[in-house]
Amino acid sequence: MGATDVNKTAHAFDKTRFEALLNRRFFYAPAFEIYGGVAGLYDYGPPGSSLQANIIAEWRKHFIVEEHMLELDTTVMTPSPVFEASGHVARFADWMVKDAVTGDVLRADHLVGGVLEARLAGDREARGVDKAPAAADEKKRKKKAAKAAVVKLEDEVVKEYETVLAQLDNYSGPHLGELCRKYDIRNPDTDNVVGEPQQFNLMFASSIGPTGQHPGYLRPETAQGHFLNFSRLLDFNNGRIPFASAQIGRSFRNEISPRAGLLRVREFTMAEIEHFVDPLDKSHTRFGEVRDQVITLLDRHTQESGSSKTTRMSVGEAVDKGVIANETLGYFVARIYQFLVKIGIDPARLRFRQHMGNEMAHYATDCWDAEIENSTGWTECVGCADRAAYDLSVHTARTGHPLVVRQALKEPVVTERETPEWNKKAVGKTLKGDAGLLMAFVEGLGEEELARLKGELAQGWVLLGVNVCIDADKRFRTAVVKTQDGKEFTLTPELLTIERKVFKQSIREYTPNVIEPSFGLGRILYTLLEHSFWAREQDVERGVLSLPPVVAPTKVLIVPLSARDEFAPIVQEVSAKLRRAGVFSRVDDSNTSIGKRYARNDELGTPFGITVDFASVQNLTMTLRERDTTDQRIGPIDEVIAAVTDLVLGNIDWAQACERLPAYDGVQAVE
Amino acid sequence: MGATDVNKTAHAFDKTRFEALLNRRFFYAPAFEIYGGVAGLYDYGPPGSSLQANIIAEWRKHFIVEEHMLELDTTVMTPSPVFEASGHVARFADWMVKDAVTGDVLRADHLVGGVLEARLAGDREARGVDKAPAAADEKKRKKKAAKAAVVKLEDEVVKEYETVLAQLDNYSGPHLGELCRKYDIRNPDTDNVVGEPQQFNLMFASSIGPTGQHPGYLRPETAQGHFLNFSRLLDFNNGRIPFASAQIGRSFRNEISPRAGLLRVREFTMAEIEHFVDPLDKSHTRFGEVRDQVITLLDRHTQESGSSKTTRMSVGEAVDKGVIANETLGYFVARIYQFLVKIGIDPARLRFRQHMGNEMAHYATDCWDAEIENSTGWTECVGCADRAAYDLSVHTARTGHPLVVRQALKEPVVTERETPEWNKKAVGKTLKGDAGLLMAFVEGLGEEELARLKGELAQGWVLLGVNVCIDADKRFRTAVVKTQDGKEFTLTPELLTIERKVFKQSIREYTPNVIEPSFGLGRILYTLLEHSFWAREQDVERGVLSLPPVVAPTKVLIVPLSARDEFAPIVQEVSAKLRRAGVFSRVDDSNTSIGKRYARNDELGTPFGITVDFASVQNLTMTLRERDTTDQRIGPIDEVIAAVTDLVLGNIDWAQACERLPAYDGVQAVE
Incomplete structure (x- = not known):
């Protein structure tokens, strides 16, 4: 796109005018404004909604479709036990x-x-x-x-x-x-x-159902929904690993006193990926495709030495040198970079900052934030964390449902170990209700202890108290342990024998690790708007949003010279042809000058404009205007439609379009 | 699409097998399943998420893009006063x-x-x-x-x-x-x-911010977010009416004991349109386009007479006869019908039922539900209500912010009326703190009362008590009214004159009415799955989901004969070409027979399959399989890609594809 090489004014960023534009054009506004508003809650108007929808569509293409991720849509309302297990009730x-x-x-x-x-x-x-x-x-x-x-x-x-x-x-x-x-x-x-x-816990609390006995929380992230469905996802992926799940959805954080516009809100749309990977192998098959991607890094050591000096480095070099821990993390860092730049974030104001030890979330073992510079400083917009096995492990422990991978080993692993064999009938008769506890205790003993027990049994008997517990200190004691009610049990070779056996393990069972790229879409949207904003020297009152066509709310504005009937058939034809080509256009036939209509659409970030005038009726030509340069070209109707379609789809840039269409040297309709 | 004229088994709908399929293929599953689940909360897995995303994409195209609706994305968390005004706190x-x-x-x-x-x-x-x-x-x-x-x-x-x-x-x-x-x-x-x-109020309650003093609710519908932003939307639309806003988003209802799967849930995705219209003119400019659409109706009178006999009628006839109240309601009923049929709902199991007086929501004046028949009976999936001016009026009353349209009149309306003129200086001096109340009282008087007051004033004086109130009985009394502290005031011509004046009104101010089509996407998704489900006679254990390509989670399955390297380049080429054509495909190179892979994808509703085998390597041909008929055709790689692209985009149907590609008469690879 030629849209970046523009004569943008060198004026400093004017935040007051910028915010006035966003408000005037209803990109977003305080929610419940007529009720006085609520801090940290915002509504997106038509251009904000479209911009967000386009960012999401591109995200889906860039991540989900490109990487065959498994998309999920899980609930916001979550029963308390889930967040008790995840640690959010105690620590969020x-x-x-x-x-x-x-x-x-x-x-x-x-x-x-x-x-x-x-x-x-x-x-x-x-x-x-x-x-x-x-x-x-x-x-x-x-x-x-x-x-x-x-x-x-x-x-x-x-x-x-x-x-x-x-x-x-x-x-x-x-x-x-x-x-x-x-x-x-x-x-x-x-x-x-x-x-x-x-x-103050940052989760919004509620209650599920009419009894008041089932506390629930609004999720503060979509991640738990992925983890809880891990077994189903693995199954859907035919038991293969690595794979990633992805989800785009609303999350909630009851911030104490949010005052930073879209950068700190109580309700927001996230896009999260959970990439499940073998903890012994965090390589990535497509790493080669991003190895040469150069990014700006601010690592942990630099920060801990009191500096904030960044380094430019290829992702390949960063992984080779151990700055980024592994290929999978590096792969996502590079892909996040490419996504943000593609939608229009200024790469010169984008860096990846590694978390220092003290600031890491309770579940993360390593984390890189994509930070984007804006008028408030550097803002975390994407987190890319290695959550290790934390989440799957805590939910497994809490529910007893094993969130693990069972992998057939190419070569079976052969081990030999002491193995208890029970005479279950005799055990049941002798130990009655205490049998289960005692059996579990013995099964839980280590190799050395079993060997000792074997020796004791060889001597004929063992006394075991029944109040032993597998969770307690597991050392085996031959001393008599009395139960609370004073009972004692004798473990004899008639009840139990211990033999050395050979095991052939052909399945490896493990809890996968999770690499989590997590996108705050509102923050990305806001910084993108800041990076896109400027004003023409001749008209600083009105702004221009140089949004790339891929995310611009409207791609093409069709402007008939007036609302006269003679233009209507051409307007309809152009509109229909663009729609068929998949290009989203709008017609503005409002009763105001063409210049004012274009200026309004510069503020809405509409990259191209088509003017339908008397020449269109007489000569079947139209003019095509580019937003950033305000250049106008002219050509036959169908050629203009073809050119603008190629421009919007990114097949050509403005310079190439200019080769196809001559400059418009007629009387400037307005401006 | 030829996908419907199929030899589907005439077997009765087997709900057990149907539900097993949805569960096995993870269309959706109970949320928090490993925690025992929570009634009324469901997670969508990969095929369910894709199906939902495709339904939403089509909805956006069919309604928002086609009608140039203004999209919104407003918050779920809502402060209590909003739902006090809307009536939900008292009545929902x-x-x-x-x-x-x-x-x-x-x-x-x-x-x-x-x-x-x-x-x-x-x-x-x-x-x-x-x-x-x-x-x-x-x-x-x-x-x-x-x-x-x-x-x-x-x-x-x-x-x-x-x-x-x-x-x-x-x-x-x-x-x-x-x-x-x-x-x-x-x-x-x-x-x-x-x-x-x-x-039991069905809204989930929470608290906004840390003080505990700002109760909030999770919205039970997205509608209020539209109404509160009405003034901004009207402004965005250059002050013109009618226009529609649209929103797709999550809503919540704390159902007492939900037990009906996706048909009654506590959290759900809705798509809602609020079409704002002049109460004096509910015609619709595009009504002609839908006038001949025939639909099945069950009107209020039929139901009130104890019958549930439906009528087939064109929408035009229904509006002409007054069965449907106005063109705008009729237009949306027709468009809803067309949308549902397009995504695969069986038109024979779709009817529009009018609400009877006693079942209407508190805000509605007329309502037609699109009901879809499924294994549980007829289920409301879309509501289409005329909410009149209810919502805008209550929020105007509560906030004092006028949610109205100001319309320039073509011909000014000239009226003549008695008009009080105050001598403000004298009034302030004489009446002091009571001046405002008294002035408001007089301003609020009707024509007749003002004329009487004029007469009294002509006689020289009027006594008015100061405890009169404009909300009270507005009849004007000349009798002396004593204030609570016994004060009396004399109203004289020095304070007030009343004159007959001519007013020219060039602006008409009114509260628009709202026509609201409201879609429960989960219910639509579920009934669509039911309508799409059947089983082949030769294999009743496995099901087929005959989802139309437009909503099918995956459009094309690419099946290499095996995971051998020699097929990889062709698989990659086909995959890339389809992606470029905008067709979402998946590759299944898992280690199982082609027949099993196709059977799995029949259950996922994948409409087309492409087999890459030795013939592809040697002769550069591929076979194309149609899901419902299991017909297989063969052709050169690029011709197969072109045909399947046209099939997916709806440019041709299967019969036309068969004209382009000869039948495959080779050895059936499997089946």
């Missing part, structure tokens, strides 16, 4: 503090970070410098700094604040409370002190 | 009863209906007849009748039961409780008596 929480007077609730780490940031900014202003120290993490700079007085701080204090900010993600609630008292951190909106930090 | 509820011993909760109307049905069935068996009386509403037959003893009832009692069943939708909770006592209706699972019916 933030610390909040309450304003002691108004009762307003603030997120504790954001409060501490914001106030100390503001004081540091005031200090820098007082010192006459305004540069943040390089070592400080940029992520912390994102929170809109509360206004603080221009006051010079002691050098000692500046250092202390910077240390606190660098470690903010590490602090527990009580620690954050101490910081508030120590540094007299107050609610910046009211200047009131705040109370002790309390934990 | 069912009556439930509790088993007095176990505490199990049952839906009261289902309990009464089920038990009386069972007794009538027992009675019929005792009498040696087993035909339901024609007059009884079939909808009531749906509930799986609890087993009741074969006992002959008094003729009187039979009549009473039938009357109760026919009116079941009319009963309030207390009435249902009386019926339980009168007829000794117990929980059929336990034979325990049940308690008094209580109302």
